[in-house]
Amino acid sequence: MIGRLRQKLANHEFLRHVLTLMSGTAVAQLIPILASPIISRLYTPAEMGVFTICMSVVAVVVTISAGRYDLAIVLPRKEEDARGLVKLATRFNTVVCTVVGLLLLVFAEPLAERMGIPGFRWWLVATAGISWAFAQASVFSYWCNRHKGYGLLARNKLGQAVATTGTQLGLGALSWGPAGLLVSTFLGQAWSTVNLFLRSRKEIYRLPHTSTRQLMREHRKMPLLNAPTALMDSVRTNGVTLLIGNLFDSVAVGHFGQAWKLLQTPAALINSSLSQVFFQKLATVERGGMLRIVRQSAVRSALIGAVPFTLIYFLSPPLFPIVFGEPWAMSGLIGAALVPWLFMNFITSPISTVFIVTQRQGTLFWFSLPFTVTPLLVLWAYHPTVLGAVTALSLTMTVMLAAFLVLALWVSWGYDRGVGRKADDEAAAEAEAEAAAEAEQLGGPTT
Template sequence: MFRTDGPAPADRRGGGDLMAKKGWLVDRFQRLMQKYPTLRHIATLASGTAIAQMIALGASMITARLFTPETFGQFAIYGSIVSIVATIASLRMDLTIVLPDNDDSARRIAKIGTVSNVFFAAGASLAAFLLHDLIVDIYGSRELAIWMPLVGLSIFFLAQVTVLQYWFNRKKDYRTISRNRIQQMAGSSGGQVTAGLAGFTTLPGLIIGTAIGPAFAFFNLRRKSQELLAPIPEDTPSSLDLLRRYKKMPLLNLPNALIDGIRLNGIPLMIGLVALDSVGQFSRAWSILQVPIGLMNGAISQVFFQKMSTVKPGEMYPLVKATMIRAILISIVPFGLIYLVSPWFFLLVFGSQWDLSGEIARALTPWLAMQLVTSPISTLFVVTENQIWLLGFSIVFAAAPLSLLYFSTLPLVTTLTIVGGVMALLLVGLLGMALVAARRFDARPHEAAHAS
């Protein structure tokens, strides 16, 4: 017969023990977050980034069936130009926003970045308009040439969102940054899906749909950062004074960022010289591989950049070493799985037209795994004022993949397998450089270490 008198006392005790354990774990987690604010900041940013990446992955399953690899190839060329210019549009002064001792100087730096963004964006659109025929000759796509002048709008929104995020980074308002990433990705992914379902399955559908995210992110962050628009006191250093004070940003860090942008985006630009559908296959593999990286990369990088900007000599080497170890441990499992299941995964999730993407993803796995390890400590060279080291490394790091692609006579997947291995080895060398830079920083007197 059925019993109606409730569970036995032992069952009640078991349920109570389970609830007590859950309560203990929650309390333990909360105390851990309070004791280690850096961990709390990373968790805040990582949660937002994780949601954003999941949104992008979900949307890509739909758009992969709405748009052809060739259309995504056209968009990859467009996006590569946007990424290269947006990276340098603010003269790298966006990174500097977290460094001044007072908010007034930081606000003026933000204004410098904004004005620079406007000029770069306008210049990019004008150049795209004037080079219409050259774009057609190089990539054989008149549609790409027609829509390329929209790069200015995409560049401005993307670069300006970065400026505003560094302001909130300065304020340690990681919750706002986290939410903004979700909103930005939801806008871009939703825009692409909406455009595709509405029948706009050509290049303008991807461009306009994607632009919704950065545009919304910009206006939302601008609304929340009204203090940036307030008058700046007259005794605040002038724009010229601040450019002189942080001259290493435009003089050294900007060329380094430009070289990095050319390296990352030069690959699809170069593949596009052969076939736009191959660019689409590559961009699909690359974007999906960014998901596990994006889950932690941006969060760790932003939080540790803010932390490293205030660290005292003697504390840098332990911080950098611990960051590297954590990043290595984080990367082992997800990238091991990616290497094993990529070919099967891409066919299952995106369809048979993306068969080459799975092979490309496997070829790139070693490189992307090491990128996850090195990215959090890349800003170390800015904080320790060793940008010239990073510039030299970046030149070699950019020349390696582009040279291999240009001179290789092997099939694309074989060439990319070699590229992935070479790039991974170079990034191991970067880890060694970072440890040396950290030790040298720790050897400085405290005053000299933070002089700009």
């Protein structure tokens, strides 16, 4: 039976790659989970709230710091194009994070006071460096994803988890407070970046690459359409955190952040692996097969997530105060309220890249406008208690993500019937048009 299972895995490349990533991701996610009962006693809800607020700033910056060129690394057929995109994304990331750091240096004090963390204004400046480390690790990860280096990615996730969690425990024991959480996060991401760079630098930096100007023209939709869409998505997600801090206090943010982080872990364990492998698969699928693959992904995710999320709904309220201590009881109640939102996010996250692959970023952009504004308006208008606000927010996001799923299926259906095209198709069309124009100017035949 084991032999038959191995033979099936050998013949099923997609499943094999997912399991490879999950093996490293599982252990990487298990490390902070096992350490959480200790970490929750080393850091208070208020300190965790400060950390969550700072990481919300990081998340917004990371969304656009590489100009979304990192996602495009998987798409080109030519290796020199992919190498050029790595370099372009790295330069973009460095410039953007430097500018953000300078702006935060000037405006850190009023921003920190507005966010309710006046004593940590200088750590807001440090979020620029943390953002660079996160984004650069993402750039190298997409290069590894392109070349199906899932074993390396799995080991890298494990090393990052060890570095981050180990430092959190050590600095927490030394009573560093929120600073310890931020420093440990930076060190973990810095380790991840350096490790991936050392493993891939020969393949990227010592071989020819396409010119930056040509790549910027071919992939212009990434910063022009995909980046604003991703920014709106990040503003929505992290705006929720900041708005909770503004409407309530850092303690409420700490409870929300703890519930979100811990309950999203089971989803991230499977979802991150599915998303990376699925993106690579979508980038190579031919017309006629897109809808089938996207539909299969949604059904598979729903079946995988049904039982775990049901257990989370019923078990998180009684288990949180037992595992993490009585001060974290509210986090358990918030966790149960988040389940519908997290479940729909689990289903839709792997298929979100279909808009990039089919060059339908404009469609996603227009959907993102109400998708961003609606939950923030709901939270602003209805917040009797932090639990009531999160419950209303979760139900709103569940409905919005259901609409997103329908949109992704519709785009896939359209692509199979000739609507939309991949990046390489667009580049080839532009090259053909330019050649035709030059031929016409010379008075020769056009093809």
